Amino acid sequence: MTTFAELTTIGVGGPIARFIEPTTRVGVIEAIEEADAKGLPLCVIGGGSNMLVSDAPFPGVVVRDARRAITVPDEAAPVEGGDRTVHVNAEAGCNWDDFVAFTVELGLEGVEGLSGIPGTVGASVVQNIGAYGQEVGASVESVEVWDRRDKRTTDLTAQDLKFGYRSSALKSSMYAAPATPAGEFFPTPRYVVLSVTFALRHSATGTVGYGQLAKALGVEVGDRMETRAIRNAVLKVRASKGMLEDAARYLNPAMESTKRADQVRIALRAQYGDVADSLAVPETPGSDSDTSVTVERLVSNTADTELVSQSTAASAVTVDSGIAPDYDRHSCGSFFMNPILTAEQAARLPEDAPRFDAALPDGTPGVKTSAAWLIEHAGFHKGFKTAEDAKAGLSTMHTLALTNRGGAQASDVADLARAVQDGVEAAFGVRLVPEPVVVGMDLR
Numbered sequence: 001m002t003t004f005a006e007l008t009t010i011g012v013g014g015p016i017a018r019f020i021e022p023t024t025r026v027g028v029i030e031a032i033e034e035a036d037a038k039g040l041p042l043c044v045i046g047g048g049s050n051m052l053v054s055d056a057p058f059p060g061v062v063v064r065d066a067r068r069a070i071t072v073p074d075e076a077a078p079v080e081g082g083d084r085t086v087h088v089n090a091e092a093g094c095n096w097d098d099f100v101a102f103t104v105e106l107g108l109e110g111v112e113g114l115s116g117i118p119g120t121v122g123a124s125v126v127q128n129i130g131a132y133g134q135e136v137g138a139s140v141e142s143v144e145v146w147d148r149r150d151k152r153t154t155d156l157t158a159q160d161l162k163f164g165y166r167s168s169a170l171k172s173s174m175y176a177a178p179a180t181p182a183g184e185f186f187p188t189p190r191y192v193v194l195s196v197t198f199a200l201r202h203s204a205t206g207t208v209g210y211g212q213l214a215k216a217l218g219v220e221v222g223d224r225m226e227t228r229a230i231r232n233a234v235l236k237v238r239a240s241k242g243m244l245e246d247a248a249r250y251l252n253p254a255m256e257s258t259k260r261a262d263q264v265r266i267a268l269r270a271q272y273g274d275v276a277d278s279l280a281v282p283e284t285p286g287s288d289s290d291t292s293v294t295v296e297r298l299v300s301n302t303a304d305t306e307l308v309s310q311s312t313a314a315s316a317v318t319v320d321s322g323i324a325p326d327y328d329r330h331s332c333g334s335f336f337m338n339p340i341l342t343a344e345q346a347a348r349l350p351e352d353a354p355r356f357d358a359a360l361p362d363g364t365p366g367v368k369t370s371a372a373w374l375i376e377h378a379g380f381h382k383g384f385k386t387a388e389d390a391k392a393g394l395s396t397m398h399t400l401a402l403t404n405r406g407g408a409q410a411s412d413v414a415d416l417a418r419a420v421q422d423g424v425e426a427a428f429g430v431r432l433v434p435e436p437v438v439v440g441m442d443l444r
Contacts, residue, residue: 004058006254008048009118009245010332010403012410014055014440021066025194028065028092029146029153032192035061036148043439044188046120047095047258049245050127050332051187052417054440055410065093065122068258070102084202087141092122092193095259096129103200104227110139110200112227113209115234118245118333122193126170127435128163132234133209133221137163141199145170145191149184153194165358165368166337166435178433179444187439206230212237239270242328242397247271256282272323279323328395330404335417336371336432343367349428350377371432372400378427380420392416414441 004013022028035042041060045051070090086108090099096119100111113134117124128137140163143156162169173190176182184190205224208214214221216233238244247267249255264281340358341349346367349355358368376399385393391408393416395401402416417434421443425431434443 002062002254004048004051004053004062006252007045007062007064008051008053008332009249009330010052010413011330012055012404012408012413013051013053014057014410016058016062018061019064020061021064023066025067025091028063028067028192028194031061031063032146032148032188033151035063042188044122044192046093046123047118047245049118050123050436052332052413052434052436052438052441052443053410054414056440058440065091065120067091068094068098070094070099072106086200086202087197088200089195089197090121091195092120093258094121095263096120096124098260098263100231101260101263103198104231107202107204107227108200109203109206109227110134110198111136112206112230113213113234115231116238116244121196125161125193125196126168126189127166128168128171130166131210132213132237133207135163137161137168139198139200141197143170143191143196144194146194148188148190148192154191156191164361165340174437179438187437203227235270240397242326242331242395242401242403243333244271244329246326246329248323248325251279251281271326325406327403327405328397328401331395331401332436334371334400334435335402336375336400336420337435338368338371339374339430339432340366340368341430345430349430353377353428369430372398374424374428374430374432375399375420378420378423380423386416386419390416394420410441414443417443 001015002019003015005011020031022031032042032044041058043058043060043062045062045064068091070088072086072088074087088103088108096117097115099121100115103110104112111134113132114129114136117129117131124136125140125143128135130136137158140158140161143161144153145156146153160169170189170191174182174186204226206227208217208219208221208223208225208230211221213233214223216237217225217229219225235244247264250259250264261281261283268279269277340360342360346355346369349369354370354373356368358366360366380394380399382399383393383396390412391405392412393403393405395403402413404413421432
């Protein structure tokens, strides 16, 4: 039986009653429709990088979209003097970093700063992922969705999606309040993403929009650099903070063919060096630009074969591979969102606490501060554990990442999260809100 531990980057979570990987658009819709018609809990999962699921059995249906095609309806090379916008459509199941790599290879600008973020294209717009001066919402033209309430497909514009800081109308449909699940649609939004059309710019250069990235490139913020150079710099900066997924997860049967084989090899070599050359990477069926894949073998085998046990999923790499798990990468990425406070709340923070202009959920002016700063100044250091033998701990490279140090269960991660939340609240009066979708546990 497939477990969430096999499907998530943090490597925890209980067994799944039914796991489906549809290979067609109709198949995705039918799987969702069937679960909703039967009143079963439904979880549509992408790369499993932004989820923390309890150890208890999940009694419903988990759907992972196996469609991964990328198409370019426009001319990739614009007419001289003409519009330089290029539309690119990607199916929801496409690996996000595969998509970024494809656009950079094609000579397009717009998402290169989002390199290395785990997950899928579908999940990217739900979360409105962002990093190093870019947010995905700024490049979205439209999103095709399945409306679970009205039982129809529809196209939503960027305006319809109401993108905000790590939020969208899709994500908002799952919550009654921050970290408080809505009764009708959770842990899957009312609108399930089927595909995304991006409006990118034909250009081999992009704008360096973030200080840390500019420093890594040796340029000033606002300068233009080749998008390939920006992508490579982002990957190096993320790796230096342990904020890339462990590439070895793609050697596990449950993740087979979910990422382009050439990109898996590149990631393995960057992470593990020469030893990665000896690893057998499963080939991805189809071309690099059309990575649709038939996964009936995996689905049919799950009933008879325990692919990876839950207790060892976080460190499940080939025994003879000669590589050791990088536990700093066994996380959900940044676990807590940067708080956006009222002016009165911000005034109670220490003078040296970071402050940035931001908008509150109701649109009024607010002040954003750094969750990492609050965590560190509340006494939680890199590598912090609640006990010496605890199997979950803060990353040794980044205090904002909660990691599975090998053999952790979801309850261990939840205990660590609550310890950090309670400590920050006691020190500063601010309750940190988890960024991942938390299923089967209460981390408010």
